[in-house]
Amino acid sequence: xxxxxxxxxxxxxxxxxxxxxxxxxxxxxxxxxxxxxxxxxxxxxxxxxxxxxxxxxxxxxxxxxxxxxxxxxxxxxxxxxxxxxxxxxxxxxxxxxxxxxxxxxxxxxxxxxxxxxxxxxxxxxxxxxxxxxxxxxxxxxxxxxxxxxxxxx
Amino acid sequence: xxxxxxxxxxxxxxxxxxxxxxxxxxxxxxxxxxxxxxxxxxxxxxxxxxxxxxxxxxxxxxxxxxxxxxxxxxxxxxxxxxxxxxxxxxxxxxxxxxxxxxxxxxxxxxxxxxxxxxxxxxxxxxxxxxxxxxxxxxxxxxxxxxxxxxxxx
Numbered sequence: 001x002x003x004x005x006x007x008x009x010x011x012x013x014x015x016x017x018x019x020x021x022x023x024x025x026x027x028x029x030x031x032x033x034x035x036x037x038x039x040x041x042x043x044x045x046x047x048x049x050x051x052x053x054x055x056x057x058x059x060x061x062x063x064x065x066x067x068x069x070x071x072x073x074x075x076x077x078x079x080x081x082x083x084x085x086x087x088x089x090x091x092x093x094x095x096x097x098x099x100x101x102x103x104x105x106x107x108x109x110x111x112x113x114x115x116x117x118x119x120x121x122x123x124x125x126x127x128x129x130x131x132x133x134x135x136x137x138x139x140x141x142x143x144x145x146x147x148x149x150x151x152x153x
Numbered sequence: 154x155x156x157x158x159x160x161x162x163x164x165x166x167x168x169x170x171x172x173x174x175x176x177x178x179x180x181x182x183x184x185x186x187x188x189x190x191x192x193x194x195x196x197x198x199x200x201x202x203x204x205x206x207x208x209x210x211x212x213x214x215x216x217x218x219x220x221x222x223x224x225x226x227x228x229x230x231x232x233x234x235x236x237x238x239x240x241x242x243x244x245x246x247x248x249x250x251x252x253x254x255x256x257x258x259x260x261x262x263x264x265x266x267x268x269x270x271x272x273x274x275x276x277x278x279x280x281x282x283x284x285x286x287x288x289x290x291x292x293x294x295x296x297x298x299x300x301x302x303x304x305x306x
Contacts, residue, residue, distance in 0.1 A: 019161065
């Protein structure tokens with residue numbers, strides 16, 4: 001196939017991250033209504049991600065958060081959002097750039113999007129941008145891992 | 154499935170029409186390079202569409218234009234684009250709102266998008282937003298129909 005000088009995948013990726021931003025903005029403004037709730041998967045070490053260290057250690061690659069019953073201080077800006085969730089009964093403020101997202105899923109209406117993270121752009125062959133048939137997420141809200149893993153030196 | 158209070162399909166549809174706008178803007182600025190060329194399908198009677206009457210008569214529902222070798226005066230704005238193409242050797246200026254688009258395809262790199270037109274939003278069950286495997290377009294550039302159809306009274 002010929003070289004893509006236009007960069008459709010990047011344009012599409014950027015446009016669809018905007019859909020997540022728009023959805024979060026509606027929640028920021030009106031709260032979660034109906035059956036809506038959000039699964040957001042992001043690269044924990046992506047540039048600009050600011051989350052507690054224990055989460056970065058527990059999730060050295062990706063982490064999925066759920067915005068459903070208990071969330072606080074949701075703020076949505078052009079390039080990032082902030083939300084406070086509880087992990088092990090403690091509130092944890094999260095600062096997540098949209099560029100760090102790798103997946104979005106709203107099980108309430110079975111709508112999902114998958115992204116490539118910017119850091120993967122040169123490694124992965126192609127992004128996926130269709131709704132996944134099933135959510136492939138790791139529960140990250142208040143549920144500690146089954147076995148505690150030793151910290152890397 | 155639960156009611157979608159967020160309106161994901163509308164958000165996605167709007168975001169992906171922006172991809173077409175971005176692609177056209179690059180062509181407007183730099184011209185067509187590489188193997189890129191565009192098939193744009195739109196509702197000929199959508200609000201805001203301004204094309205010669207003979208095209209509206211020839212294509213009473215949808216029409217696909219090709220931006221490849223011969224096009225002039227491409228102007229891309231936030232909500233519409235304008236381009237002059239030749240039909241039967243005569244130049245025809247076209248004014249097409251992005252909201253009138255139902256499909257976009259760049260055969261050069263096999264990238265495509267399909268939209269629902271706004272007028273169809275209440276009639277069609279769901280939009281399609283994945284790249285089509287094959288372009289489904291009707292050649293509309295300089296090629297008259299095989300048989301001339303009588304004009305409706």
